Amino acid sequence: MNKGSSVFVAGHRGLVGSAVVRALQRQGFRKVITRSRSEVDLTRESEVAEFLQSEKPEIVIDAAARVGGILANDTYSADFIRDNLRIQTNLIQYAYESGARKFVFLGSSCIYPKFAEQPICEDSLLTGPLEQTNDAYAVAKIAGIKMCQAYRKQYGFDAISLMPTNLFGPNDNFDLENSHVLPALIRKFHEAKYNGSSVVEIWGTGRPKREFLYADDLASAVLYLTENYSAPEIINVGVGQDIEIGELAALVADVVGFTGELSFDTTRPDGTPRKLLDVSRLRDLGWAPEWSLRDGITETYRWFVEHWREEPGVIADASG
Numbered sequence: 001m002n003k004g005s006s007v008f009v010a011g012h013r014g015l016v017g018s019a020v021v022r023a024l025q026r027q028g029f030r031k032v033i034t035r036s037r038s039e040v041d042l043t044r045e046s047e048v049a050e051f052l053q054s055e056k057p058e059i060v061i062d063a064a065a066r067v068g069g070i071l072a073n074d075t076y077s078a079d080f081i082r083d084n085l086r087i088q089t090n091l092i093q094y095a096y097e098s099g100a101r102k103f104v105f106l107g108s109s110c111i112y113p114k115f116a117e118q119p120i121c122e123d124s125l126l127t128g129p130l131e132q133t134n135d136a137y138a139v140a141k142i143a144g145i146k147m148c149q150a151y152r153k154q155y156g157f158d159a160i161s162l163m164p165t166n167l168f169g170p171n172d173n174f175d176l177e178n179s180h181v182l183p184a185l186i187r188k189f190h191e192a193k194y195n196g197s198s199v200v201e202i203w204g205t206g207r208p209k210r211e212f213l214y215a216d217d218l219a220s221a222v223l224y225l226t227e228n229y230s231a232p233e234i235i236n237v238g239v240g241q242d243i244e245i246g247e248l249a250a251l252v253a254d255v256v257g258f259t260g261e262l263s264f265d266t267t268r269p270d271g272t273p274r275k276l277l278d279v280s281r282l283r284d285l286g287w288a289p290e291w292s293l294r295d296g297i298t299e300t301y302r303w304f305v306e307h308w309r310e311e312p313g314v315i316a317d318a319s320g
Contacts, residue, residue, distance in 0.1 A: 001059065001227045006031040008057035010042060010091055011064030016106060016164075018171040019219035020063055027223065033057055043083055048090035052098040060095040061104045061222060062088060062144075070133050070203075070271050072178040077136035084140035092147050096157045103159040104226055105148050107141040107234070109211075109275055110134050111163060119278040122163070122234050131272045149232045158230050162222065165238035165277050168296065169215030170303040182212060185249055186301055189256040190308070198260040200253070203268035206246030211238050211276050214296030217289040224287045238277035239289050255297045 001007075007024060011017035012034035024032045033055055040051045042064050052060075066083040073080060088105065095103045112120045113128030125145075130138045148159035172183040179187075185202070192200045221237045229235065243251075249262055291299075 001223070003028045003030055005029065005059055006033060006055070006057045007059045007061065008033040008035075008052070008055065009061050009063060010087075011062070013171065014063060014065075014067075015167060015169055015172045015215050016218060017061075017063035019169060019215035020061055020222055022216065023219035023223055042090060043086040045086075045090050049094045049097070052091075052094040052100075056098050057095075057100055059102045059104070059226060060091060060100045061106075061226070062091050063106055064091070065106070065141075067108075067137070067180075068173070068178040069180045069184065070269055073134035073137050080134075081136035081140045084137060085143060088140070088144040089147065092144070092151060092159065096151055096155060096159075101158060102226060103148065103151075103157065104222060105144050105159060105161045106222070107145055107161055107163045108138070109163055109165045109236070109238070109277055110138045110272075111141050111145070112275070114272050118274050119240070119276040120236070121278040122236055122281060125234065133269060133271055145234055152232050160225060160229055160231070161234045162225060163234050163236050163277070164218050165211040165213050165236070165275070167213055167215050167218055169300050172215075172300065174304060181210065181245060182248065182252070182297070183300070183304075185252040186256065186297070186304055189253050189258040190301070190304065192260060193256055193258045199263050200249075200258065200260060201263045201265050202245070202249050203265055204245065204270040205266050206249065206262075206264045207244055208270045208272065209242040209244050209274045209276065210248070211240075211242040212248070212293055212296070213238050213289060214291035214293075214299075217291050217296075220290070221282065221287050225282075225285070228285060233281075235282055235285075236277040236279050237282060238279045239293075240277070240279045240283075242274065242276040243293070251294065252297060255294065255301055 114131040116124040151157040168182040173179040174183045174187040
């Protein structure tokens with residue numbers, strides 16, 4: 001990579017894509033290409049083909065996906081598998097056809113078996129059954145990995161696949177029905193504090209353990225691996241340590257300033273008991289995260305407050 005390389009970031013308005021754009025801009029890249037969904041619908045093959053064949057970016061970073069938490073994945077499983085298969089298939093195919101010299105596919109730690117040995121190494125892929133609440137999304141992402149590997153094998157296309165752990169940061173989805181656990185907790189505690197509530201309900205037992213990576217750290221890893229990694233094997237991207245959901249909730253409450261009680265609804269699903277990534281392969285390549293969990297949550301909450309609309313109770317468009 002050099003500062004004059006043209007880089008298309010798919011999904012630039014989302015949590016991951018916006019962080020990648022920020023990282024590219026901080027490093028002085030002059031040709032960062034972005035398109036909104038109204039300009040190019042990534043689920044539509046003809047639009048993706050026309051756009052990539054016209055722009056011919058040297059590097060394509062696929063940070064576009066339909067994502068959500070346990071409820072969204074379980075409720076909209078057909079939408080999740082359909083849309084994610086379409087997005088990644090279109091991007092991989094036409095990045096290759098348009099002459100891109102590097103393709104970066106971003107998957108998810110949910111590709112691994114529900115009861116994979118902890119911490120989860122990359123070789124655990126396809127060694128056991130998936131978590132049922134998000135298996136549709138996971139299968140789509142596994143298909144993306146296999147497509148990247150197949151295009152590398154058959155065509156020599158330099159496509160790499162990175163598997164991030166649970167992510168959070170600015171531009172996250174804070175919708176209480178469709179978001180992941182950490183942004184949902186931020187919103188719950190903020191609303192409780194704002195409304196004077198004395199109790200906040202947390203889904204599940206609070207005992208499952210999760211690993212969390214700040215989005216700007218992921219973006220740093222993406223750029224580092226784009227420049228320094230070229231192989232068919234997938235690479236885990238995480239921090240190498242996890243935290244119980246109950247402890248996480250207490251940490252978020254402290255950052256937000258909520259002083260009430262936490263109530264755990266044990267009738268709600270816990271999901272996978274534990275999901276900690278083995279990041280030794282990434283560390284051996286020379287990369288490590290910079291943000292602590294508390295500092296990342298603090299920065300994410302600051303962003304949330306700045307973009308919060310009190311009346312409709314939604315996040316304002318980050319672009320305006």
